[in-house]
Amino acid sequence: xxxxxxxxxxxxxxxxxxxxxxxxxxxxxxxxxxxxxxxxxxxxxxxxxxxxxxxxxxxxxxxxxxxxxxxxxxxxxxxxxxxxxxxxxxxxxxxxxxxxxxxxxxxxx
Numbered sequence: 001x002x003x004x005x006x007x008x009x010x011x012x013x014x015x016x017x018x019x020x021x022x023x024x025x026x027x028x029x030x031x032x033x034x035x036x037x038x039x040x041x042x043x044x045x046x047x048x049x050x051x052x053x054x055x056x057x058x059x060x061x062x063x064x065x066x067x068x069x070x071x072x073x074x075x076x077x078x079x080x081x082x083x084x085x086x087x088x089x090x091x092x093x094x095x096x097x098x099x100x101x102x103x104x105x106x107x108x109x
Contacts, residue, residue, distance in 0.1 A: 004043075005039060005044035008044070009091075011036075012033055012036040012040065013087055015033065016084060016086060016087040017083050020080060033086075033087055033090075034090045037088070041090065041091040041093070041094025041098070042098065045091060047096075050092075050095055057088055057089075057092050063081060064078060064084075067081060
């Protein structure tokens with residue numbers, strides 16, 4: 001099962017980047033990517049590594065906001081990184097909720 005959602009993760013990243021590059025952002029695609037992100041967060045990501053995942057996400061957000069300064073390619077890089085951030089957001093939020101539930105309601109540490 002985990003192997004399937006690894007592919008969902010990779011395909012979701014690819015679709016998010018391609019949709020951003022071609023400026024194709026209909027609402028239905030956003031919903032599909034968000035649902036795929038939630039499923040990846042539930043079935044593929046490890047909630048024990050939430051601190052490292054959160055730090056990587058925050059660094060990616062910081063980098064995405066700073067890429068506009070590059071001449072000629074800055075807007076494309078910003079678009080790509082923002083698409084990745086947009087796909088990773090629901091994944092990490094799901095992993096965080098799962099970690100919280102496991103730690104405080106199920107007694108797993």
